[in-house]
Amino acid sequence: MIIVHDVLQAREIIKEVVHETPILHSSQLSTISENQMYCKAEHLQKTGSFKIRGATNKVKQAVREGATYVTAASSGNHGQAVAYIAKQLGIPSTIVVPVDAKESKVNAIKAYGGSIEKCGTTSAERLPKAKELAVQHNGTFIPPYDDPFIMAGQGTIGLEILEQLEDVDVVVVPIGGGLLSGILVAIKQTKPKVKIIGVEPETANDTYLSLQNKKITSITRTSTIADGLRTSQPGDMTFPILQQYLDDLVLVSEEEIKVAQNFVLERMKQLIEPSSAVTVAAAMNKKLGITGKNVVCVLSGGNVDIQV
Known part of the structure; x- marks a missing residue:
C-alpha cells in the first residue's frame, strides 16, 4: 500500500511535465445540489486527462x-x-x-x-x-491503475485540491482504479476529516459489488457511455485502499451521466467526457447525501469524440 510520502515524491518527479489544473466554481450546480460546488479541472490537463x-x-x-x-x-x-x-x-x-x-x-x-x-x-x-x-x-x-507509481502519481490531484481549497469538506471522484485510490491516500493521510465519495455507472458497478461482497468481484462486459470506467473488477492494490478509506460510493444511470455532461458544456462552457460527468451527475441528482458543504467534483478528462 502506498503512503502520502509516495504521493509527495511523485509530485516532485512529475512537476515539470504536468499542469497544476484549476478549480472552477459553478453557481448553478451549487444551487441545484444545495452545496458550494467546485470542479477540479483535470480535463484541462496535458493529454486531456489526469x-x-x-x-x-x-x-x-x-x-x-x-x-x-x-x-x-x-x-x-x-x-x-x-x-x-x-x-x-x-x-x-x-x-x-x-x-x-x-x-x-x-x-x-x-x-x-x-x-x-x-x-x-x-x-x-x-x-x-x-x-x-x-x-x-x-x-x-505500464499498468493503467494497479501499480504504486501510477496510484501515487494520480494522488497528486488530492494534494492540489487541499492546497487550492483549504476548507474543502467533500471530494467526489470517478471510480476507475488508480485515481480514487491515489486521492484517498493523499487526502485521508493529510486531512482525514475530508469526506471522499466515489461514483460509478450503474452498468459498470464492479467496485460497488466488491465493497458489498467484501471481496474483489468481477462483472461481465459493460457498454456504459463512460468508457474510461469500463473496468471488469477493482485492482488487487487499489481495492484494499478503497476498503480502508472510502466514505461512500454512489451509482449513476446512463441518462444521468448524459444530462450532466450536457450541463457542464452548456452552463459551465467546459467540454468533459462522460467518465468525468459521473461526479457532476451524482451532485445534480442529490445522491451525495449532504447539503451546505464545500464540495469538489473531480473532472477526470475531456477527450470527447465530437462525432459520437
Whole structure:
C-alpha cells in the first residue's frame, strides 16, 4: 500500500511535465445540489486527462531501471498519456486499445507517437495482450491503475485540491482504479476529516459489488457511455485502499451521466467526457447525501469524440 510520502515524491518527479489544473466554481450546480460546488479541472490537463500524472511517474521509473520500450492497455486516456511521456523520454510505445475505441482517442495516441494494437472490448482482454507484447520485445508494461507509481502519481490531484481549497469538506471522484485510490491516500493521510465519495455507472458497478461482497468481484462486459470506467473488477492494490478509506460510493444511470455532461458544456462552457460527468451527475441528482458543504467534483478528462 502506498503512503502520502509516495504521493509527495511523485509530485516532485512529475512537476515539470504536468499542469497544476484549476478549480472552477459553478453557481448553478451549487444551487441545484444545495452545496458550494467546485470542479477540479483535470480535463484541462496535458493529454486531456489526469492519466498523465501516473503515467509520467511510472514511465520515468521504468526508464530509470533501463526500459527502452513500453506497452499499455487502455480505452484511450492512459494510452495517450503513456505514448506522450514515452516520446518525451525518447522510447517507443505500443498501446493496446479495445476494438471499439473512440477514433479521436486512437488518433491522439498516434499523434503522441504511440503504435496501436486492437484487442477485445474489456480490460480483462487488453491487459494480457499488452503484457505479452512487452515480453516479446523485452519492454516494460505500464499498468493503467494497479501499480504504486501510477496510484501515487494520480494522488497528486488530492494534494492540489487541499492546497487550492483549504476548507474543502467533500471530494467526489470517478471510480476507475488508480485515481480514487491515489486521492484517498493523499487526502485521508493529510486531512482525514475530508469526506471522499466515489461514483460509478450503474452498468459498470464492479467496485460497488466488491465493497458489498467484501471481496474483489468481477462483472461481465459493460457498454456504459463512460468508457474510461469500463473496468471488469477493482485492482488487487487499489481495492484494499478503497476498503480502508472510502466514505461512500454512489451509482449513476446512463441518462444521468448524459444530462450532466450536457450541463457542464452548456452552463459551465467546459467540454468533459462522460467518465468525468459521473461526479457532476451524482451532485445534480442529490445522491451525495449532504447539503451546505464545500464540495469538489473531480473532472477526470475531456477527450470527447465530437462525432459520437
